[in-house]
Amino acid sequence: REERITLAHGAGGKATRTLVEAVFVDAFRNPVLEQLEDGAAVSVGGARLAFTTDSFVVSPLFFPGGDIGDLAVNGTVNDLAMCGARPLHLSVGVILEEGFPVADLQRIAASMARAAAAAGVEIVTGDTKVVRRGQADGCFLTTAGIGVRERDVTLGAATVRPGDAVLVSGPIGDHGVTVMLARGELDIEADVVSDTAPMHGLAAALLDAAGDGARVLRDATRGGVATILNEIAGAAGVGVVVDEAAVPVREEVLGASELLGIDPLYVACEGRLVAVVDAARAAAALAALRAHPLGAGAALIGHVADDPPGLVLLRTAFGGTRIVDLLVGDPLPRIC
Amino acid sequence: REERITLAHGAGGKATRTLVEAVFVDAFRNPVLEQLEDGAAVSVGGARLAFTTDSFVVSPLFFPGGDIGDLAVNGTVNDLAMCGARPLHLSVGVILEEGFPVADLQRIAASMARAAAAAGVEIVTGDTKVVRRGQADGCFLTTAGIGVRERDVTLGAATVRPGDAVLVSGPIGDHGVTVMLARGELDIEADVVSDTAPMHGLAAALLDAAGDGARVLRDATRGGVATILNEIAGAAGVGVVVDEAAVPVREEVLGASELLGIDPLYVACEGRLVAVVDAARAAAALAALRAHPLGAGAALIGHVADDPPGLVLLRTAFGGTRIVDLLVGDPLPRIC
Ligand SMILES: Nc1ncnc2c1ncn2[C@@H]1O[C@H](COP(=O)(O)OP(=O)(O)OP(=O)(O)O)[C@@H](O)[C@H]1O
Ligand SMILES: Nc1ncnc2c1ncn2[C@@H]1O[C@H](COP(=O)(O)OP(=O)(O)OP(=O)(O)O)[C@@H](O)[C@H]1O
Ligand SMILES: [Mg+2]
Ligand SMILES: [Mg+2]
Ligand SMILES: [Mg+2]
Ligand SMILES: [Mg+2]
Ligand SMILES: [Mg+2]
Ligand SMILES: [Mg+2]
Numbered sequence: 001r002e003e004r005i006t007l008a009h010g011a012g013g014k015a016t017r018t019l020v021e022a023v024f025v026d027a028f029r030n031p032v033l034e035q036l037e038d039g040a041a042v043s044v045g046g047a048r049l050a051f052t053t054d055s056f057v058v059s060p061l062f063f064p065g066g067d068i069g070d071l072a073v074n075g076t077v078n079d080l081a082m083c084g085a086r087p088l089h090l091s092v093g094v095i096l097e098e099g100f101p102v103a104d105l106q107r108i109a110a111s112m113a114r115a116a117a118a119a120g121v122e123i124v125t126g127d128t129k130v131v132r133r134g135q136a137d138g139c140f141l142t143t144a145g146i147g148v149r150e151r152d153v154t155l156g157a158a159t160v161r162p163g164d165a166v167l168v169s170g171p172i173g174d175h176g177v178t179v180m181l182a183r184g185e186l187d188i189e190a191d192v193v194s195d196t197a198p199m200h201g202l203a204a205a206l207l208d209a210a211g212d213g214a215r216v217l218r219d220a221t222r223g224g225v226a227t228i229l230n231e232i233a234g235a236a237g238v239g240v241v242v243d244e245a246a247v248p249v250r251e252e253v254l255g256a257s258e259l260l261g262i263d264p265l266y267v268a269c270e271g272r273l274v275a276v277v278d279a280a281r282a283a284a285a286l287a288a289l290r291a292h293p294l295g296a297g298a299a300l301i302g303h304v305a306d307d308p309p310g311l312v313l314l315r316t317a318f319g320g321t322r323i324v325d326l327l328v329g330d331p332l333p334r335i336c
Numbered sequence: 337r338e339e340r341i342t343l344a345h346g347a348g349g350k351a352t353r354t355l356v357e358a359v360f361v362d363a364f365r366n367p368v369l370e371q372l373e374d375g376a377a378v379s380v381g382g383a384r385l386a387f388t389t390d391s392f393v394v395s396p397l398f399f400p401g402g403d404i405g406d407l408a409v410n411g412t413v414n415d416l417a418m419c420g421a422r423p424l425h426l427s428v429g430v431i432l433e434e435g436f437p438v439a440d441l442q443r444i445a446a447s448m449a450r451a452a453a454a455a456g457v458e459i460v461t462g463d464t465k466v467v468r469r470g471q472a473d474g475c476f477l478t479t480a481g482i483g484v485r486e487r488d489v490t491l492g493a494a495t496v497r498p499g500d501a502v503l504v505s506g507p508i509g510d511h512g513v514t515v516m517l518a519r520g521e522l523d524i525e526a527d528v529v530s531d532t533a534p535m536h537g538l539a540a541a542l543l544d545a546a547g548d549g550a551r552v553l554r555d556a557t558r559g560g561v562a563t564i565l566n567e568i569a570g571a572a573g574v575g576v577v578v579d580e581a582a583v584p585v586r587e588e589v590l591g592a593s594e595l596l597g598i599d600p601l602y603v604a605c606e607g608r609l610v611a612v613v614d615a616a617r618a619a620a621a622l623a624a625l626r627a628h629p630l631g632a633g634a635a636l637i638g639h640v641a642d643d644p645p646g647l648v649l650l651r652t653a654f655g656g657t658r659i660v661d662l663l664v665g666d667p668l669p670r671i672c
Pocket of ligand 6: 347374414415418553555
């Protein structure tokens with residue numbers, strides 16, 4: 001048993017999951033939290049709500065295609081959208097390091113405002129704390145959000161069953177690779193920008209098309225598509241079989257991932273979702289994704305099977321099959 | 337115009353207010369946020385909600401009477417309670433520094449769980465991020481919370497009017513002084529513990545007694561009672577006149593404050609509220625506070641006047657009168 005926090009505890013993979021279960025779920029224990037979905041499904045005064053939060057510690061703060069501000073807004077909008085909710089109200093807690101440039105803060109706030117307007121949400125409350133130089137790294141944000149669950153559909157990893165189809169809404173790994181390259185520590189150049197985007201509209205289109213055939217939606221953030229599929233396989237006690245050749249990955253991302261020594265299946269996206277739907281609805285769902293600007297590159301990447309329960313299998317391009325585990329370690333720290 | 341963030345921007349006083357208005361309110365601009373109350377009053381699917389957030393960067397993490405965990409839960413419970421809401425669901429974003437002891441995290445989570453149970457709320461969703469050694473200081477928490485506004489009363493600083501009575505629920509400054517002394521940087525000892533506590537029950541008792549005579553509730557956190565009264569005077573365009581001799585302060589807090597060189601009126605509490613009520617309801621409201629375990633030391637400390645608009649006047653023990661401004665600078669950094 002580890003006695004100290006390591007970077008892996010923040011990577012969104014195996015170590016994060018173990019820590020969250022052993023420390024937080026064990027202490028807070030309640031049926032809503034125990035679902036471990038993207039957000040909490042709660043009811044208040046007769047209203048069916050979704051409630052979620054994420055902290056953002058991305059480095060650098062500004063990167064091609066986005067910055068910590070729109071990332072924080074889109075991230076919370078997306079976790080609400082993955083609950084099948086319409087995102088409405090956001091909060092933001094800001095932790096600043098003494099000496100941080102006010103101009104950068106203004107740029108971040110403006111980016112948050114633009115992202116909120118684009119997603120149709122309002123930032124209605126916040127908090128601002130400052131710590132001494134060296135006690136934080138520039139600017140950390142924590143957004144929380146409330147959405148309303150207006151649809152009569154039960155989403156959740158546990159509802160997935162053998163025969164279901166697995167879709168992804170577009171090419172994977174753009175965000176993670178972009179942020180790694182933006183750090184400039186590696187001598188790699190690639191023409192790639194973050195995919196950060198609000199996916200509530202995309203999710204709504206998919207849910208309209210899939211109807212009660214929709215099982216679960218997940219935004220493929222930390223740990224990437226591979227980690228999410230493992231979570232689904234584990235929660236539903238099913239096998240997930242993925243066809244490697246069907247997984248959309250940009251040439252540039254593939255190349256950069258090789259140089260970074262990481263499989264794109266584990267690289268975070270911030271504007272891509274994985275959806276599991278009843279096979280009978282797969283074609284309609286895929287068409288709905290592709291008809292949306294954010295889903296033009298959507299693909300059917302695999303299916304759910306009885307066996308092996310709890311595992312993800314990859315059919316490789318060469319005809320072989322290998323097990324794809326949860327993300328181990330932290331190859332891409334502070335990606336969000 | 338300052339170009340870099342200073343500790344004062346996080347102290348909850350004049351600089352915080354200026355930064356929040358110039359950067360965040362200006363960028364996010366919407367009628368709910370612009371109220372600048374303890375939380376946002378929103379309506380979702382017919383339900384009247386309150387929504388709030390606070391980040392916590394207190395140092396040290398453990399101090400007499402509490403720790404960052406119960407502080408974070410109580411802080412968010414209290415901001416909801418100050419909106420007249422019944423607190424229901426909390427989220428928590430955790431930012432950890434690599435190397436942080438897992439045992440300390442468990443202690444913090446257990447403390448959060450106890451505080452949540454005591455306040456009757458559930459922590460239903462969360463997030464966990466890790467940054468490298470030296471990029472944060474141990475553990476930062478950001479809680480957000482949802483409550484339901486079941487009462488038919490409009491609370492807000494802008495509703496305050498001349499003639500109203502100003503109450504405080506107990507002795508002030510315990511929390512701030514406790515945390516400063518717990519750092520051990522000062523060679524002062526004092527027999528004082530943090531007042532951190534969930535005030536939803538206390539607030540409900542007060543609101544029951546004050547009925548539609550209740551104007552505004554505020555928990556006296558960063559910037560202390562003086563800063564809150566300034567916010568109220570500013571928002572309502574009234575004068576607030578405080579009788580120094582009536583303000584409850586423990587002997588130990590008074591002594592330590594003198595050594596720290598700070599007026600207890602500016603020292604943060606985490607379990608004390610300021611209430612403004614119609615003078616006709618003041619006696620009933622005060623009695624209700626005093627009848628509650630958290631309000632045994634409640635007192636009527638002043639009243640609202642026409643003049644001077646926007647200012648707080650202190651009638652000193654020696655019969656003089658002086659203006660009490662917003663908190664300037666940051667005499668007590670990382671108090672919450
Ligand atoms: N500190 C915590 N306390 C309580 N629950 C937590 C905590 N950290 C994570 N969780 C829960 O664990 C689950 C997984 O969280 P995670 O942050 O990995 O999901 P996510 O937000 O969808 O991904 P990402 O953070 O990469 O965007 C969620 O149900 C979340 O509520
Ligand atoms: N970064 C921010 N973005 C948007 N609004 C903010 C931000 N920081 C503070 N605010 C708003 O400013 C007002 C005052 O915030 P403040 O944090 O001082 O209140 P509080 O939570 O009651 O006090 P404390 O944080 O000391 O407990 C609130 O209405 C809050 O929503
Ligand atoms: Mg998610
Ligand atoms: Mg997320
Ligand atoms: Mg606050
Ligand atoms: Mg408050
Ligand atoms: Mg507060
Ligand atoms: Mg998260």
